[in-house]
Amino acid sequence: MNKPNMSQGLDTSTQPAIELRKINKSFGPVHANKDIDLLVKKGSIHGIIGENGAGKSTLMSILYGFYTADDGDILVDGKTVTIPDSKTAISLGIGMVHQHFMLVDNFSVLENVVLGAEGGASLSGGLGRAKSELQRLEDEYELKVDPDALIEDLPVGLQQRVEILKALFRGAEILILDEPTGVLTPSEADHLFKILDVLKNQGKTILLITHKLREIMAITDTVSVMRRGEMVATRKTSETSMSELAELMVGRSVLLNVDKKPAEPKERVLEVNNLSVVDSRGVKVVKDVSFNVRAGEIVGIAGVSGNGQSELLETIAGIRRADQGTLWIDGDEIDLRAKPLDPAEMREKSLGHVPEDRHRMGLVTKFAEYENSILGYHTDAIYSKGPLLDIAKIKQLAEVEIEKYDIRPPSPLLKTANFSGGNQQKIVLAREIERDPTVLLVGQPTRGVDIGAIEFIHKRIVELRDAGKGILLVSVELDEIRSLADRILVMFDGKIVGERTPDADEGELGLLMAGVEGEAK
Amino acid sequence: MSAGQLPRWVDYGLIPVLNLAAAFLVSGLVVILIGENPIDAVKILLWGSLGYGEGVGFTLFFATNFIFTGLAVAVAFHAGMFNIGGEGQAYLGGLGVAMACLAMDQYVPWWVTLPFAVLGSALMGAAWAFIPAWLQARRGSHVVITTIMFNFIAASLMVYLLNNVLKKAGSMQSETRTFEDGGRLPFLNDIFPGFGFDYAPVNLSLFVALLACVLVWLLIWRTKLGFEIRSFGANPTAAVYAGISPVRTIIVTMLISGGLAGMMAINEIMGSQHRLLIDYVAGYGFVGIAVALMGRSHPVGIVLAAILFGMLYQGGAELSFEMPAITRDMIVVIQGLVILFAGALEYMFRPALIRLFASGTGPSAQAA
Numbered sequence: 001m002n003k004p005n006m007s008q009g010l011d012t013s014t015q016p017a018i019e020l021r022k023i024n025k026s027f028g029p030v031h032a033n034k035d036i037d038l039l040v041k042k043g044s045i046h047g048i049i050g051e052n053g054a055g056k057s058t059l060m061s062i063l064y065g066f067y068t069a070d071d072g073d074i075l076v077d078g079k080t081v082t083i084p085d086s087k088t089a090i091s092l093g094i095g096m097v098h099q100h101f102m103l104v105d106n107f108s109v110l111e112n113v114v115l116g117a118e119g120g121a122s123l124s125g126g127l128g129r130a131k132s133e134l135q136r137l138e139d140e141y142e143l144k145v146d147p148d149a150l151i152e153d154l155p156v157g158l159q160q161r162v163e164i165l166k167a168l169f170r171g172a173e174i175l176i177l178d179e180p181t182g183v184l185t186p187s188e189a190d191h192l193f194k195i196l197d198v199l200k201n202q203g204k205t206i207l208l209i210t211h212k213l214r215e216i217m218a219i220t221d222t223v224s225v226m227r228r229g230e231m232v233a234t235r236k237t238s239e240t241s242m243s244e245l246a247e248l249m250v251g252r253s254v255l256l257n258v259d260k261k262p263a264e265p266k267e268r269v270l271e272v273n274n275l276s277v278v279d280s281r282g283v284k285v286v287k288d289v290s291f292n293v294r295a296g297e298i299v300g301i302a303g304v305s306g307n308g309q310s311e312l313l314e315t316i317a318g319i320r321r322a323d324q325g326t327l328w329i330d331g332d333e334i335d336l337r338a339k340p341l342d343p344a345e346m347r348e349k350s351l352g353h354v355p356e357d358r359h360r361m362g363l364v365t366k367f368a369e370y371e372n373s374i375l376g377y378h379t380d381a382i383y384s385k386g387p388l389l390d391i392a393k394i395k396q397l398a399e400v401e402i403e404k405y406d407i408r409p410p411s412p413l414l415k416t417a418n419f420s421g422g423n424q425q426k427i428v429l430a431r432e433i434e435r436d437p438t439v440l441l442v443g444q445p446t447r448g449v450d451i452g453a454i455e456f457i458h459k460r461i462v463e464l465r466d467a468g469k470g471i472l473l474v475s476v477e478l479d480e481i482r483s484l485a486d487r488i489l490v491m492f493d494g495k496i497v498g499e500r501t502p503d504a505d506e507g508e509l510g511l512l513m514a515g516v517e518g519e520a521k
Numbered sequence: 522m523s524a525g526q527l528p529r530w531v532d533y534g535l536i537p538v539l540n541l542a543a544a545f546l547v548s549g550l551v552v553i554l555i556g557e558n559p560i561d562a563v564k565i566l567l568w569g570s571l572g573y574g575e576g577v578g579f580t581l582f583f584a585t586n587f588i589f590t591g592l593a594v595a596v597a598f599h600a601g602m603f604n605i606g607g608e609g610q611a612y613l614g615g616l617g618v619a620m621a622c623l624a625m626d627q628y629v630p631w632w633v634t635l636p637f638a639v640l641g642s643a644l645m646g647a648a649w650a651f652i653p654a655w656l657q658a659r660r661g662s663h664v665v666i667t668t669i670m671f672n673f674i675a676a677s678l679m680v681y682l683l684n685n686v687l688k689k690a691g692s693m694q695s696e697t698r699t700f701e702d703g704g705r706l707p708f709l710n711d712i713f714p715g716f717g718f719d720y721a722p723v724n725l726s727l728f729v730a731l732l733a734c735v736l737v738w739l740l741i742w743r744t745k746l747g748f749e750i751r752s753f754g755a756n757p758t759a760a761v762y763a764g765i766s767p768v769r770t771i772i773v774t775m776l777i778s779g780g781l782a783g784m785m786a787i788n789e790i791m792g793s794q795h796r797l798l799i800d801y802v803a804g805y806g807f808v809g810i811a812v813a814l815m816g817r818s819h820p821v822g823i824v825l826a827a828i829l830f831g832m833l834y835q836g837g838a839e840l841s842f843e844m845p846a847i848t849r850d851m852i853v854v855i856q857g858l859v860i861l862f863a864g865a866l867e868y869m870f871r872p873a874l875i876r877l878f879a880s881g882t883g884p885s886a887q888a889a
Contacts, residue, residue, distance in 0.1 A: 319761055344764025353762070361762045366755040371748070376763035378748050388743045 015078045017042040017174050017205040018063070023072035025058055030448075032058040034229045036072070040174075040222075045196060045206040047216040047237070050226035050249055051304055051476060056209045057099075059226070060176050063207075064096045065089040076174075095167025099179040101159050103151045109162050110134060110147040113169050130169070137168050142198050156281075157188035164195065174205045181215060182306070183281065193219045211249075211304050213242045213514040225249055246510030249304075250478050260462045263486035265294035268328075269470035270316075270351075270439045275325030275336065277311045277494075284323070285311045287494040292328075293439060293470040298461065300485025300502075304513050305476040308494035310356055313443050313474050317353040318346040329439060347376060352432035354425075356443030356474065362428040363416050370398035370412035373431050401430040406456065422453030429457060433464055440464060443474045458484060478509060527871075527878060533822065537815055537863065539870045541829070544862040548855045557846050569839025570832035576839065578710065578721020583805075584824075584831030585723070585788040588730040590809025591827055592737050593646075593782035595818035597664075599741055600774040601754035606653060606668025607782040608806030609675030610646040614783025616682070617641030618790045619697055619797035622704030629703050631791075638704075638791050639729065639784060646783015647776040649675060654775030658768040664775065672806070683799055696798035706792040724792035733781060734820035740777070750774050782806060808860070815863035826863070833859060 020038040024031075032055045040046045050056050061067045063074065065083040073080050076092045083089050089096070103112050114130045134147055143161050151159060160180060167175055177196075181189040196206055196219060208220060216223050217237065224234040225248040233248050270293040277286035286308045293299045301309050314320040315336065316327065322336035330349040334341055341349070355361040363372050374383055374394055383394055398412040405426045407419070416424060425445065432440060442461060446454040461484060465471055475481050481488055482502045490498045490512040498512045549559035570580045590607045597604035604610075621637040653667035680695065689698040706725040710718035741747040753760040753770045761767065789801050808830055815829070816822030837852030862869070 317762070318764075342764055342766070343762055347764060355762055360756075361758050364752050364756045364759050367751070374748075375752065375759065378745055378763070384745065388739065389745060389748065391743065 015042065016040055016075070017077065018207075019073075019075035019078075020059075020063075021073040021075070023059065023062060023074070024070045025062060025067060026070055031229050033062070033069070036226075036231045038224060038231060039234075040205060040207060042205050043200060043203050044221040045200050045208060045219055047208045047210065047220035047223040048226060049210055049213065049216050049223060049245060051211055054226040054249075055229040056226050057178060060096070060178060060207070060209055063089065064094060064176060090170045090172070093171055093173035094176065095170060095172025095174065096176045097160065097163040097167060097178065097180060099182055101163055103159060103162060105152040106150060108148050108150055109145050109154075109165075112151060112162055113147075113166050115166075117170055134165065134169065137165055141168065141195065141202065143168075143195060155188075156183045157185070157191065160184070160188075160192065161195070164199075172204070174207065175199065176207045176209070178209045179211070180208070181210070181212065183283065189215075211306065213245055213249075213516070216245065217242060242514055242516050243507050243511055246514045247507055250506070250510050250513075258458050258462060258483040260484075261466070263297045263465065265297040265486070266468065267295055268292045269295045269330075270472065271328035272316065273326045273328070275312070275315065275327075276323040277308070277315050277320060278323045279311060285494050286315065286322075289325075289491075289494075289496050291489055291496060293472050295438075295470050296465060296468050297486045298465050298471040298473055298484055300481035300488045301472070301474045301491055301496075302478055302481045302488050302509060302513060303476070303491035307491045309474045309476075309491050310443065312491070313353075313356065313441050313472070316346075316472070317351065317355075317441055318343040343376070344379070347435075350436075350438040352435060352437030352440040354428050354432050354440065354442045354445060356447070358421075358424055358428050363424060365415070365417035365424075367416055368413050369402070369407070369416055369419070369427060370395045372416050372427055373398040373401055373412070375431065377431070377435060401427075401434055404434075405430040405460075420450070422449040422457075425449050425457060426453065429460060433460060437469065439470045439472070441472050441474075444476065445473070446475075446477070446480060478506070478513070482506075482509075527875060531874060531878065533817060533819075536867075536870060536874065537817075537822075537826075540815070540862040540867065541859065543866075543869075544855075544859040547862075548858050551851070551854060551858075552847065555846050555851070557844055562840060562844060562847065565840050565843045566832070566836035568836075569843075570836030574717025575719040575721045576835055577716070578718030578723040579835040579838075580828065580831040581709075581727055582721055582723040582788070582793065582831070583834040584827040585727045585730045585792075586785050586805040587808055587812045587827035587830050588734065588824060589785035589788070590782055590806050591812030591816060591823040592733055592809075592820065593778045593780075593806075594809045594813035595816065595820075595823060596737060596741070596750070596781060597774060597778040598813060598818045599747075599754050600750045600770060601757070602657070602771065602774065602778075603665050604650065604668055604775065604778045604782075605665055605810065606650060606671050606779070606806070607785075607809045608802050608804070609668070609672035610649045610779040610782035611785040611802045611806045612672075612675045612679055613649040614642035614646040614786035615790045615797050615801065616679070616786075617643070617645035617783060618786045619687070622700045622791055623697060626701040626704030631703055631705055631707065634703050635706065635725075635729075635787075635791070638787055642783040642786045643780035644783070646786075647780040649783070650775045650779025651772070654772045654779075657775070658771040676800075680799060683797065687797060694798070697796050700791070700795045704791060705795050706787070708792075722793035724788065726788040726792045729784070729787055731824070733784065734824060737781070738820045746773065782809070808856075811860040811864040814867055830856070830859075 016039045018040040020036055023033050023036040025033040036059055048056050058067065062069045065086045065088055068084060074083060081092060104115065110127060110131055113134055114126060118126045131147055138144055143165055145158055145161050145165065151162065180192060184192060200206060210216060220237045222234065223237050223240065223245065225232050225245060227249060273290050275286055275289045276284060279285045289312060303309050311320060315322050318341050321340060325336045327334040327336055329351060359365060364375060383389055395412050402410045402412060407423050407426045416427065445457050445461065461471060473481065473484055485502055488500045488502060489496050490509065492513060492515040500509060552559040552562045569576050571577055590611060593607050594604055618638045618641055621634055621641040625634045625637060649671060653664050653671055656662040656667050657664045683695040687697045688695060709723045710721065741751065749765045749770055752763060753765055753767065757767060785805060790797055794801060812823055812826040812830055816826035833856050837855065841847050841849050841852055
């Protein structure tokens with residue numbers, strides 16, 4: 001808010017607004033950022049693109065002082081700085097608009113803007129001054145919001161505007177926007193881009209974090225691609241294309257070697273018709289999806305994460321309520337809106353489910369291994385003796401699974417939290433596969449799993465297919481989908497945008513995943 | 522493996538002992554401040570609670586109350602819920618006991634009345650927990666808020682009932698008539714004269730309490746319902762994934778919890794007072810929270826913690842009698858310190874111990 005920067009964006013001689021040199025950050029064994037270098041030009045819109053989990057948010061959190069880097073340098077306006085907290089970031093002119101808004105719902109716009117910057121013990125004086133300042137900002141950047149409106153009465157697009165105003169009010173010269181369009185309707189997103197353009201023309205620097213290629217192409221000047229914690233490329237947006245970026249994002253690692261015969265699909269075992277799901281924010285995340293799975297085949301759902309795959313899987317498993325749609329399984333037509341089945345009833349329909357997030361959903365990590373080996377099946381008669389659970393038998397059966405799935409250490413009494421990621425996943429897989437389900441839903445089977453276990457898990461899934469079961473596989477790892485699936489459905493923005501065979505061209509799949517259907521050759 | 526793991530004996534043995542030692546250390550300082558000798562105070566406290574038959578009897582009598590209310594809190598803990606309403610649920614439980622006793626005491630012996638009294642107390646306690654449970658399960662009203670409010674409602678309701686409905690004719694006291702023999706549990710002194718419990722009111726409900734401990738242990742660790750309760754408490758998302766209904770789990774758990782709290786009335790009403798009266802719960806419901814915390818929500822731990830708090834109650838009474846400078850209020854301070862260290866500051870020493878064991882013993886500290 002102090003000096004309006006007169007350099008109008010395209011001047012290449014200006015000093016970078018932000019420079020990162022060899023930034024590293026690890027969380028335990030996970031190397032979230034590896035030797036990240038980044039140059040952000042003053043007065044430009046710089047996009048950072050990558051899949052979920054590529055390390056974008058970690059990097060931005062380091063810049064905004066939520067995390068401290070393990071090593072590496074941060075330069076703001078050419079000067080080396082340390083950013084231990086967000087207060088320091090703000091004083092350096094860095095503002096952040098979070099993916100999940102940090103607003104107090106029952107406060108007014110004005111109150112939210114001054115929150116934490118009230119300037120003195122008496123609120124009324126500060127508020128008066130703030131109001132005129134807010135008005136000036138709104139005029140200058142064409143960010144119209146009624147200062148006295150309550151946040152809870154505003155649509156999401158306007159709430160986001162308040163977040164931007166909050167940052168500007170604190171004197172931000174550099175704005176970081178983390179997945180800003182995730183919650184917006186297309187027209188709200190267009191409006192946001194206009195605002196960003198105005199901000200750029202006023203000399204602000206903008207860092208846009210997203211996994212949507214279309215946004216990058218529409219609005220940025222420069223784009224950097226992150227993949228698995230590394231900065232793999234930086235391009236001028238005008239000199240790159242969606243297909244190049246899609247390839248860079250997904251990467252071209254060696255095809256995982258899965259030894260499998262061609263599928264011999266038989267009768268259908270699962271059919272989903274016109275399924276739509278609305279999430280708790282009221283956003284439609286699955287849109288009129290229909291497909292089927294036959295016995296003896298693996299149907300893979302590919303897509304950049306956050307395009308409705310998780311919700312699709314959870315809805316079929318009975319965990320999430322559907323807005324509309326029917327499910328055909330085990331000879332029964334289930335109306336998912338009027339008469340949904342709960343997860344226990346779905347299990348009775350011989351549906352197994354390896355959930356995407358084993359820590360959050362698939363396991364009770366506080367429990368011993370043998371207790372997790374019956375989670376969801378604990379009501380089965382074989383585990384009971386009279387009114388009590390037959391602990392000896394449960395342990396004995398758990399030991400059989402441990403042996404068969406090579407779960408290490410082979411101790412049914414060990415707390416589940418103390419197993420490695422791969423072995424935890426094997427516990428879940430053993431539990432679900434050993435019940436011999438007709439249909440198995442598998443979400444991200446090898447996320448955070450070591451190489452040895454990946455091979456083992458893939459083998460088990462193929463074995464189950466060869467035993468004549470139907471498998472629905474969701475993974476954000478395109479390699480995994482391509483090596484396991486017999487048919488690939490691509491999901492984008494809640495819809496199934498295409499069906500391909502596993503030998504389809506990677507670039508073509510990448511484009512489908514990025515939602516640029518028409519341009520695929 | 523991961524940091525934050527402690528051997529079981531440290532978790533269940535050393536930490537409670539350290540907490541207790543810290544509480545007594547601070548209590549000792551308080552005793553010094555008011556000019557008394559803390560060593561003498563401890564001697565009196567121990568002698569008063571464990572030194573002679575009648576003292577032991579009183580300690581066990583108080584412990585019986587704490588076992589019931591401690592179990593009540595523990596069962597809810599396992600489902601990740603904080604039932605603060607033991608006080609009100611126990612109060613209402615008295616109504617169930619009194620109804621059974623008043624109806625039957627003139628016609629049948631005590632052992633016929635007892636099952637009905639147990640049932641009555643549990644049903645009334647459970648009923649009092651049901652509304653908060655339903656509100657939590659269906660409407661998301663937090664049980665901590667609703668159960669504490671229900672304590673006040675229970676207090677008012679019982680005053681009304683005892684003054685207007687249940688009061689015996691022609692009396693000024695807000696209490697029912699005294700039960701006949703058919704509504705009185707035998708005192709342990711009559712069953713085991715050799716222990717010299719003398720006039721201590723410890724009675725047969727001690728065994729009811731111990732039986733409840735066994736049943737709670739079976740419920741939590743050996744039944745499907747217990748598995749569901751623990752799953753829901755440890756990871757509600759995984760519980761839903763496993764087909765466990767949150768609504769059902771919340772309500773059933775709270776009913777069991779309320780029922781256990783209500784059963785405290787067996788000891789007080791049928792075992793000792795032999796009539797229903799005002800304010801007999803006297804904070805036992807709240808102390809149950811500390812008992813459950815200190816006992817790590819495990820029946821064995823709860824029995825030990827209940828005996829400890831029984832000692833504090835009984836030995837404390839003796840102490841204020843022997844050392845007039847240590848008033849009744851000072852005893853409450855000491856009890857408060859134990860609750861503070863054992864309950865609220867339960868994890869104070871934990872990080873230091875984790876560091877100690879991580880660096881000191883290395884791999885051998887890991888549980889196999």
